[in-house]
Amino acid sequence: MTPGSNLPLTVARVAVDVTAPVRLDVSGLLLTADGKVRSDDDFVFYNQPNGPGVTHGAGAGGGGDAITVDTAAVPPDIDKIVVTASLDGPGATFAGTEPTATVRGADDGAVIATFTPPQLGAETALVVVEVYRRGGAWKVRAVGQGYANGLSGIATDFGVSVEEPAAPVAAPAAPIAPPAAPPVTQAPPPTGPAAQVPPPMPTTPPSTGKINLDKGRVSLQKNQTVSLVKGGRPVLSSVKMGLGWEPAFRGADIDLDASVIAFGVDRKKIDVCFFGKLAILNGAIQHSGDNLTGEGGGDDESITVHLGGLPSEVTGLVFTVNSFSGQKFTDVAKAYCRLVDAQTDEELVRFDITHAEPRTGVMMAKLIKQFSGEWEMTAMGEYVDSRTVRGMAKPAGKAL
Structure with a gap:
């Protein structure tokens, strides 16, 4: 799940x-x-x-x-x-x-x-x-x-009464100099079910242990996660995942294909958006089209996701890149993915792959919908032997 x-x-x-x-x-x-x-x-x-x-x-x-x-x-x-x-x-x-x-x-x-x-x-x-x-x-x-x-x-x-330990009670100080530190008598411990629960700490909001967008643009390392919220509230309705790469050797062409796999309950694949199917889920996810060379500045391919337009059963998205021609990722340089606010074109999150493996597919990043309704992005950089997105569905489902 x-x-x-x-x-x-x-x-x-x-x-x-x-x-x-x-x-x-x-x-x-x-x-x-x-x-x-x-x-x-x-x-x-x-x-x-x-x-x-x-x-x-x-x-x-x-x-x-x-x-x-x-x-x-x-x-x-x-x-x-x-x-x-x-x-x-x-x-x-x-x-x-x-x-x-x-x-x-x-x-x-x-x-x-x-x-x-x-x-x-x-x-x-x-x-x-x-x-x-x-x-x-x-x-x-x-x-x-x-x-x-x-x-x-x-x-x-959830309303369980948790007893806090009573404050220690100081015994009377000795009446004769030289003064001595007063001994302390500890209060008896609480009893009943609440005694087994530690006393609450000072009131603070629950922590998720994850990065958010409060401080602006985030640069992720592999396996790091960022929550797409700012000031405690979701900030995005539409995002664009830009994917880019360059040939490792001058003069070579690199034809890579970016795709996204949409998953639902129990990691079941719902649909796939790629160069052969440029729009899925009634247009909630759209692909920019195929780049055959990898040349030029900026994103080579991009995929736009209208988060608010996704069907409720979509709970996970995995973004992948594959080499249909069979070239390995050791022949690719400067591969990255970046999450952009589709309304303003502001770059919010970036993940640069710094390690390549001689394989033909890579899972770049995933977006997971949380129980609270907010989305989180996790940098992946996991390599797979697959020249097409079809072979990515099973490992991507396991990675959710």
Whole structure:
């Protein structure tokens, strides 16, 4: 699954396993239509493993923890169950860690879906997936929303009462000189489910650990991600992805083909825009046409995407370049892609490929629609042996 995508559940009992290379604390919260728990009893975790229709336990094969949801037993006033994961180690973040949620039938173990939140950074806790009602049926949605203040940030966001430790009480100072530092008596620790949750940090907006456009034009390195928002709000309705290259050897012609593959739920290909199909999705994506030589300044080919005109089922776009004639990318110099505001022609994001491989295809960048509705661009630079975009669909889907 990709962020924001959803799938219908075909079984009444599902288990959501969350695994990672490091130890995680996995929890489930039962939320009403206003996005809050009814009481602390709706917070299901290792120290309170049973809630109405929801249980906490070991994942399949003993790997990680799992939240099991019996949809038939969930109270009617509960709208959704969110499954969260937080890091067990003090000060640890999800940077370099890829937690994976696997949704299974709780009775037969059959895999329904998997989801790995992309490009994590400074997050210390995540809402990974949610199981929710829609039109009398149950569905699962990939979320991947990050929090910088741990499980307590999630808990307080959803209405769980988190007790803060009482302030230390100072004992009376000794009455006779020489003065001495007064001893301190610590308050007793809190009890109950809230005692297992760390106290909340000072109020700050949740951090995604990603770059945004607040400081202007962004130059990406491979695997870096930029959120296409400024001042907390999406800033673009139409963008143009410009792709360029030059021959590595003077006098040579380089005929490369730029394309974009549109993906939907569960990484399924919806359509492809390339030199042989210059407009797709009712004109929401348009190609500039084929450049046969790679000569000249500026972008060799460009693809315009009207984000607001994309069908709702489109959640991911992967931009590729292929060498139909069979020339390898070691014969190409100065390959790059850049994201431009299609309204103003202002360059917003640029990615220069600094490493070439003797292959005939490269995935340049991807745009992913987030659960919140905003889009993010990630620099890829991943090479593939394929002379046409047709051979790029499978590796591109895996890369989402």
